[in-house]
Amino acid sequence: MARMSSTIPVPADAQAPTNLRSNKPMNRTRKKLMKHWQFYLLVFFPLVYIILFKYVPMFGVLIAFKEYNVVQGIFGSPWVGFDYFRQLFDAPFFWQYVRNTLEISLYGLLVGFPAPILLALALNEIRNGRFKKTVQMVTYAPYFISTVVIVSILIVNLSPNTGLMSNLFRALGLETVDFLGVPELFKSIYVWSDVWQFTGYGAIIYIAALAGVNPDLYEAARVDGATRFQKIVNIDIPSLFPVIVILLILNLGNLMSLGFEKIYLMQNPLNQNTSEVISTYVYKVGLLGANFSFSAAIGLFNSVINFILLVIVNYVSRKVSSTSLW
Numbered sequence: 001m002a003r004m005s006s007t008i009p010v011p012a013d014a015q016a017p018t019n020l021r022s023n024k025p026m027n028r029t030r031k032k033l034m035k036h037w038q039f040y041l042l043v044f045f046p047l048v049y050i051i052l053f054k055y056v057p058m059f060g061v062l063i064a065f066k067e068y069n070v071v072q073g074i075f076g077s078p079w080v081g082f083d084y085f086r087q088l089f090d091a092p093f094f095w096q097y098v099r100n101t102l103e104i105s106l107y108g109l110l111v112g113f114p115a116p117i118l119l120a121l122a123l124n125e126i127r128n129g130r131f132k133k134t135v136q137m138v139t140y141a142p143y144f145i146s147t148v149v150i151v152s153i154l155i156v157n158l159s160p161n162t163g164l165m166s167n168l169f170r171a172l173g174l175e176t177v178d179f180l181g182v183p184e185l186f187k188s189i190y191v192w193s194d195v196w197q198f199t200g201y202g203a204i205i206y207i208a209a210l211a212g213v214n215p216d217l218y219e220a221a222r223v224d225g226a227t228r229f230q231k232i233v234n235i236d237i238p239s240l241f242p243v244i245v246i247l248l249i250l251n252l253g254n255l256m257s258l259g260f261e262k263i264y265l266m267q268n269p270l271n272q273n274t275s276e277v278i279s280t281y282v283y284k285v286g287l288l289g290a291n292f293s294f295s296a297a298i299g300l301f302n303s304v305i306n307f308i309l310l311v312i313v314n315y316v317s318r319k320v321s322s323t324s325l326w
Contacts, residue, residue, distance in 0.1 A: 064296035084297035093276070101277040104263075105255045108191045113251060115195050116202030117244065121232055123203065124210045136207075139200030151265040154193060155180065181270035190266060190275075205247070206240055213239045245323040253310030256302045278302055 033040060059074075064084060066077040088094060119139060126132040142150075157164040160178040169176050179185050217235050226234070260279035267275045278298060286295025310325075318324035 061296060061300055063293050064300045066293060068293040068296075080293075084294050085301065087294065088297050088301065094281075097276050097278055097281050100274055101256055101258050101279075104187050104190060104277065105258055107187055108194060109251055109255070111191055112195050112198065112202075113248065115199040117206055117240065119199055119203040120206030120210060120240075121236055123207060124236065125228060125232075136200065139203070141200070142197040143201035145197065147259075147261045148265065150193060150197060151262060154189065154266065158189070178270070180266065180268060183271045183274040186266070186271045186274045190263065194262075205243060209240050209243045210236060241321070242323045245317055245321055246325065249310065249313050249317055249325055252313045253306055255309055256305050 062074055063077065065079060065081060066074070067080050068074070068077045123132055123135060126135070145153075156162075158179040160166055160176045160181070165179065166176040179189060213235065218231060221231050221235060256278065258277050258279055260283060263275055263277055264280050264283065267280065282295045282298050282302075285291050285298070314324045314326065
């Protein structure tokens, strides 16, 4: 009998040099990049923006723990630990500013969050295409008005002497009111003007979600004799629920980050009791008062509270509704 060879054939891949095998994943990655380079290019610029303007400035948080001096710089300034945080918590009016921030944010969330949902549901029921587009355009247009112009409109129309509301009150035989001079009215003016400006813009994402609802669901509901209200309750709202939860989590995570520009422009000595919030306080202490370390401590405290709220709300949402950011 012929003697069989004991040599086992070696696969071609095993005979290839190690450096060639190691280059294969790199070559595959390069091919993928070249094949989908347009998508990576679209991601590249937002990524650079986030890194430069969101992550790099985090380095400046160090001055919250230092006696910052412009001449000495961040590294040269001496450490003071948590001294500025103690000073912050002992400040006489700080907790009042925290309360003002929370009250305005919660008021705005309570009123402003459902408004785009209701508008989207109402627009979804309109069958007249021209009228629907007109309503969308009219409600969306205020979003493009700058904050300075919005505040100017409020000041002019709410002026106690020549404002539209004052003229209306005089025509009705009532006494005129300095609306922006009444502290109790500041929160309502701020929140409802925001509702007018941002409701149309906020409704876009809900309208897009409703556009993706399966038409067969509406057809089945029509066959079963469901009313419009029943369609909204049983089809539209469940379809919007995941989007509502995600946006609610994001809004609650920014509860302490109240916009600075509009509040600052609407402030005056008469309403400052209720209009002073954390963002305006940081501006006045940090930039106008040149107390950079103290203002950094306030900003860091604000960000930590927002982060804690975001984590808690996301955890509760995941347990209750199985919808969450992560």
